[in-house]
Amino acid sequence: MSSPAVLVLPTSSPQAGAGPSGLILALALQQNGVNIRIIDKLSNYHVGERGAGMMPRTQEIHELLGTLPDIQKYTMAVPFMRPHDTDGVTPLKIFHMSPYVEPIPANPYEEVLRARLGARGCKVEAGYELRSFSQDSDGVNATIVHVSDGQEIVEEARFQYLVGADGAHSVVRKQLGISFLGETRLMENMIIGDILIEEGITREFWNMWGNPQTGMITLRPTNPNPKLFTFIVSGRELNHEEISSGREKFIEAFYKITNRKEVVFGDLIWISNYRPNIRMVDEFGKGRVFLTGDAAHCHSITGGQGMNTSIQDSVSQYNSRSRIKRASKPSLLETYTYERVPVIAEMLQKTTRLLDKTFKPQHKENGAWDRSGELHQLGVNYRGGPIVVDERNPVELKNSSSYLSHPSGVCAGDRAPDATGLVDVRNPGGPRRLFSTFSTAHHSALFFGTDYEKHASYLQTLRAYRDQFKLTLIVPQDDGSSTTAEQFAEFDYVMRDDNGSAYAAYGVAADTQLVLVRPDAYVGAILTRVDGLQKYLEGIFV
Structure with missing residues (x-):
């Protein structure tokens, strides 16, 4: 087998929305006959849900890749949302997040993508870290390290291209010296995670309690375990560090906000203190090294755009790089930045507006939870671009x-x-x-x-x-x-x-x-x- 043409670094970071972009890019390139190597610094993969909604455009991408049937086995329709009064029991209203049925990619999402890569002879190398890289006009030299039998093994390898899908703290982006300007919202912290519920809550609704000032909790059923729920805890007056410290502190906060002490919890699967970052790059790569997904932009989880936008990054990048087997103009790769930067800039504006709506006192109004129209991403376009x-x-x-x-x-x-x-x-x-x-x-x-x-x-x-x-x-x-x-x-x-x-x-x-x-x-x-x-x-x- 020939040496890999592209080195892809995905991430299994526990931040919502990270991960699939590198796997999808690798799969698309591999299906086009490009030899891929894909490494992940983490030895163990994140077990939580990956993204809160798969938009229609993302479903089309998976249909193109042939992965949609496998992913649909693990999806479920978004349940109706049900905010409660202060007693924790009386529903205030029932409404749908969006006028269409939006599947939720549950925990096995990345497993499906890794299995597809594996079936084509490409296994994600877990526990392998990119330590440094350099590039010239013909390729990229990479220093890769991993630990075997307690010894650090250093490997020098060469590739035609390097793609960093390595999350918001991207090593690739930092070594390229690409700016990542924006803001961190310290007052809109969210605690996110998955937990098992033994009794007291049904899977019929996406339940909400409290308010965004003193404390708010949402519980949404997810797959594959019928007892599994994804939660979001927010509120400017909460001690986020304490609540995110473990199962008991989370349950204590849940009872205080909801007044639903009859709810019996099982194991806490994972929990993370999430701070909304609103940042983006001004270029998606330099030379033969490129960025995709959270390595190039991060934003609030409101709007359900993160994972979906990252996947579109990868497919757009794939379109630019799919001609590796055939001579193409060098400027073709540069169009990746031209096409994606305006899209990401608009996406950040839209998700930030939704974040602001979510943390207003009138958060129970449907507008803060609307995911219709342009958020479906069917209208994302590259009109007027240099190669159309x-x-x-x-x-x-x-x-x-x-x-x-x-x-x-x-x-x-x-x-x-x-x-x-x-x-x-x-x-x-x-x-x-x-x-x-x-x-x-x-x-x-x-x-x-x-x-x-x-x-x-x-x-x-x-x-x-x-x-x-x-x-x-x-x-x-x-x-x-x-x-x-x-x-x-x-x-x-x-x-x-x-x-x-x-x-x-x-x-x-x-x-x-x-x-x-x-x-x-x-x-x-x-x-x-x-x-x-x-x-x-x-x-x-x-």
Whole structure:
């Protein structure tokens, strides 16, 4: 086996939202044939829940990776929220956090990802620490240490690239000298953790007691143990250090805030005193060394954006780095910073506003717990970026928000929408969703319309990059073309859009257009001319 091309450092830090980003980046690269080595300083993995919600965009990413079915085995719907009056028993109201059903990735989440990596011959090396690194124009030299039989073993290794997914205290970021500016909210401490409850609380609701000034507690059921609950304790007047010191002090605080002394607790699984940090980098890497996830940004847990945003970091970074096996322009890797910095800046603003709402006296109003709209992350976009080409929308898009709620029409740089009800003309048992034809392993070229002469011109240009693309012809329902037509031969899929969903989703009328979808399922180009296709390809490939 050849030497690994990329060294990835994940983290199993007990802070909410850390961990999956490095594993997902490694899995995406590995599926694309890139040899990966992934090390973790910790010898034992964190046992608590990893992130409080998996947004729709993250579910799509897992579908691209093929991991969604395994993860869904461990998810559960978010229960209705139920704040209580001061007696601890009388409900004040019942409401849902968000108008959609949001799965919760429970404790086995990272286990699923590690198992997928292991099945492909890549095992996370626990207990291995990156001590230092240096880089030159051709690669990265890394000093890695681990302990064996009580002896420290020092290893010198070389890689094409290094990715630090090593959390908010990132060693990689510090050694790169990248700033991490922002603030620490000392007054909004939260104590988070998991605990078993033997009796006194059912799993029907996400229960809330108290107020954010004197003390507030939430209990949410989670998987895989039916007795397992995730808790958050907050309040400016609480002694956070004392409460987070162990099981007995937590229970004492619970009884005082809730007046629910009939609740019987089992084992405390884990507990942490969490201080909201609101920080981000101004660049996601230097040279051949990059950052992803909490190593590049941290923020309040309000909003459910942390783990989801970190995963999008990794998929965006994967899109930039997926051409390792084929010569690509060095500037392609630099677009990772260009694309992600505006997204992260907006995300920090949104989660901080939710944090402020949560700690106001009127915290029981639904607005503080709303996770709908733009927080679904389906409108996160890279419009106006340096490697997207949009010939259909000539309007300047660089000032567009990076965190749209409902994008008005698809532009280059947007998430590639799905389309359902399609018919695979040559294989009736084939995929009926457009998303089923996308993959992290290739670009997708979507040919709309029946101008086969124009399609032939596009195809001729794409032949030099044929191993990088899957080609899909999408014809309207009333198209009379023969299924054995010579024009169909070069396409991987020929789909008939019986209900018009694909043409509607991509805003295509009767004209012939070519839409290119990147491996991260973002629209890379919307083209009406062959020279536009050449421009796009030259912006990515040498």
